[in-house]
Amino acid sequence: MRWANFLHMYQPAEQQPDILESIVVQCYRPIVNGLMENKNIRLTLNINGALFELFDKYGYRDILDNLYKLAQEGRVEFTSSAKYHALLPFLNEQEIVRQISLNNETLKKYLGEDYKPKGFFAPEMAYDSKIAPIIEKMGFEWIILDEISCGGEVGKIDYSKIYKIKDTKLKVFFRDRRLSNLIMSAVVRSSETLLNALGDDINQDKYIVTAMDIETFGHHRPGLEKMLFEVFETKDVEFIQISDADKFYKQSIEIEPSKATWASSKQDIDNGSQFLSWSDPENIIHKWQWALTDLVLKEVYALDK
Incomplete structure (x- = not known):
């Protein structure tokens, strides 16, 4: 089995400095440092442009420098999105393009000219x-959506295609959705419980995509960031x-x-x-x-x- 883990990282542009600091200490800095230290990690990461500017505004230079290094090394794939996390279905085409263009411009500033995202995350x-x-x-080239968008039901995805x-x-x-929610809710708290949750699928020629807010690890769920890096050590x-x-x-x-x-x-979809x-x-x-x-x-x- 192949696992594509997608993490989403965002704070509103007007976030209070004290709240941002607590999230940086509990989550962002430990995870970014862990990504730097673990050379075996491969994952896909979305960071909206508004958060890059907050890191800059409040002096979190170490995080910006390490994100730049991760982008240059290529072990972390960066996607694009709407800079201010706008809900795109309610916007006209002009504003959708503007939000995405602003995001691309901001990320290129902080990640370098080689930032050329293939994937897109709609907030x-x-x-x-x-x-x-x-x-x-x-x-x-691609967009990531929840599995409910595949026919309005869960459990219907063929992850061999x-x-x-x-x-x-x-x-x-x-x-x-099932595996992502098991991780987010901290039902899965170790590589062993994760492998148990994967069940027989682990021995099949399939891929799986999980996606969640990165703030789950350490901020919403204290200590869960340790599980994230433990999982990346598994050879299964x-x-x-x-x-x-x-x-x-x-x-x-x-x-x-x-x-x-x-x-x-x-x-919701039926209604x-x-x-x-x-x-x-x-x-x-x-x-x-x-x-x-x-x-x-x-x-x-x-x-x-």
Whole structure:
């Protein structure tokens, strides 16, 4: 079995300095240092541009320097995203492109000119069919989504095949929800319990994709960062970056992903309420927030004229 582990790292641009410091001490610094020390690690990492700027603003130079080194060494694959973690299904194409372009510009500043991401992470894994042609046009080769976006159900992914989005050249890699949730909830706390959770799949010619917030390790779950590096020592699975997967698996399946986020349930999809947390038609505050967003965007675009 091959394991592609995806970690997502984000803080809002206005995050309080004391909160950022606690997350840096509990999570970001130990994990980045661990990635530097363990030369066998291969994983895929998303860091939104807003967080890079926070590291710079508050003087976390050691983290920036080590992330740059990891990018140069190639052991960690960096994806792209929307710089300020915007929920893309609610934005127009112009704003989606602007958010991604700003993110690419910021990451190139901190990771170097060789930063040329192949993969794309939509914040919250929030997917709508309009996103695929936009990111394909911007040069991305793949997107990561939760497995609920594969037909609106979990447990349906064939991890011996590569999925492609219909009418595009984009590949889509689906997050295994069960294993990701077992790790995030700290049910899996050692390499032994992880291997038990993988079961018979570990001996099959398959890959698996897990994805979670990096803050799970050490901040949300104190001590769980130790498990992360213990797991990377196991010889029972081969660790790969997501972009490596299609080197090993040549059969493909075409699919039209369902509209969803990585927290959506089948009931949410059946009811058309996948994005209720951000746009509830009965929530007047949501209506005001989106009206304000539209107003602000008009003013931002006017500045470019």
